[in-house]
Amino acid sequence: MRQQQTLSKSGFLSGIGLHSGKPTSIAVHPAPQNTGIIFVKQEANKIVACPATIQYLGQTDHCTTLQAADFQIQTVEHILAAMAGLEIDNAYIEIQGNEIPAADGSAAPFVELLEGCGLTAQEELGSYIKIVQPIHVQDEQRSIAVLPSALPRISYTIDFPHPLIQRQDYEHSCTPAEFTRNISAARTFAFRQEIEFLWSRGLGLGGSLNNTVVFSESDLVNEEELRFTNECVRHKVLDLIGDLSLLGFPVIGHFEAKRAGHFLHTKLVQAILDNPDKWILLNGGEANKSRILERTASSLAPTHLPELQPAFLAV
Numbered sequence: 001m002r003q004q005q006t007l008s009k010s011g012f013l014s015g016i017g018l019h020s021g022k023p024t025s026i027a028v029h030p031a032p033q034n035t036g037i038i039f040v041k042q043e044a045n046k047i048v049a050c051p052a053t054i055q056y057l058g059q060t061d062h063c064t065t066l067q068a069a070d071f072q073i074q075t076v077e078h079i080l081a082a083m084a085g086l087e088i089d090n091a092y093i094e095i096q097g098n099e100i101p102a103a104d105g106s107a108a109p110f111v112e113l114l115e116g117c118g119l120t121a122q123e124e125l126g127s128y129i130k131i132v133q134p135i136h137v138q139d140e141q142r143s144i145a146v147l148p149s150a151l152p153r154i155s156y157t158i159d160f161p162h163p164l165i166q167r168q169d170y171e172h173s174c175t176p177a178e179f180t181r182n183i184s185a186a187r188t189f190a191f192r193q194e195i196e197f198l199w200s201r202g203l204g205l206g207g208s209l210n211n212t213v214v215f216s217e218s219d220l221v222n223e224e225e226l227r228f229t230n231e232c233v234r235h236k237v238l239d240l241i242g243d244l245s246l247l248g249f250p251v252i253g254h255f256e257a258k259r260a261g262h263f264l265h266t267k268l269v270q271a272i273l274d275n276p277d278k279w280i281l282l283n284g285g286e287a288n289k290s291r292i293l294e295r296t297a298s299s300l301a302p303t304h305l306p307e308l309q310p311a312f313l314a315v
């Protein structure tokens with residue numbers, strides 16, 4: 001049982017987009033209870049919105065993209081992981097540009113931003129999706145499942161034929177303290193031989209050693225050492241937490257991921273919504289459960305949008 005939380009005040013962060021390479025900035029704002037997390041953007045004289053839910057999922061090629069009628073937002077997973085990791089239920093994320101800033105490639109700068117805003121408890125209790133029967137998704141050697149469990153947990157395994165990675169396993173118990181201490185600082189990683197391929201497809205254009213751990217064939221290209229010996233698998237846990245937040249509510253279940261990525265993470269989110277007999281909604285009631293399942297992109301249009309101060313946009 002936990003009261004919903006929002007931010008105590010607004011905060012601001014700017015940088016460049018990891019994939020677009022373009023300058024971008026965000027402001028985070030408090031939101032009323034039962035709002036969820038909603039991306040908003042001021043365009044000409046109107047505010048356009050895109051709720052951070054699976055109904056708005058765009059492509060998942062090397063990052064998670066949300067797509068609403070009026071705009072697209074790339075690389076949402078790290079800030080969404082920070083929101084979910086800190087148990088923030090309601091917030092607006094205002095964006096200038098089309099991609100969340102890459103920051104240092106991890107969620108730590110977003111945690112710092114959100115903690116700097118402070119958290120405020122709201123009146124109503126937060127709802128949880130409690131898994132009562134297993135749900136699996138598989139793609140050849142890659143898989144992800146969620147099993148019933150008394151507490152939220154993630155077990156993640158990766159296996160890359162690289163001397164500094166190889167097989168890594170990580171067990172995460174989903175609490176804000178564990179997230180902040182053990183997961184939030186793990187950075188995005190890439191292999192040098194795949195970077196030119198990414199560039200040729202217009203991705204990774206803002207990538208640098210300041211926001212990506214880059215591996216050569218047998219070594220690390222960055223001068224800065226790894227933040228954790230198993231930083232890669234911790235980053236996969238971070239990505240999963242961000243992708244799972246697209247359910248709109250935290251999940252009480254045990255996630256087991258093997259060599260998965262954004263594509264499978266979001267497939268599992270969809271599979272959870274497609275199998276409503278395998279979970280119950282705690283603190284939400286059956287009426288709310290039907291609402292989650294019925295809601296379509298059009299019915300999710302937010303009813304209350306923040307009063308954005310034009311001054312902010314000039315910062």
Ligand SMILES: [Zn+2]
Pocket residue numbers: 077078188235239
């Ligand atoms: Zn990531």
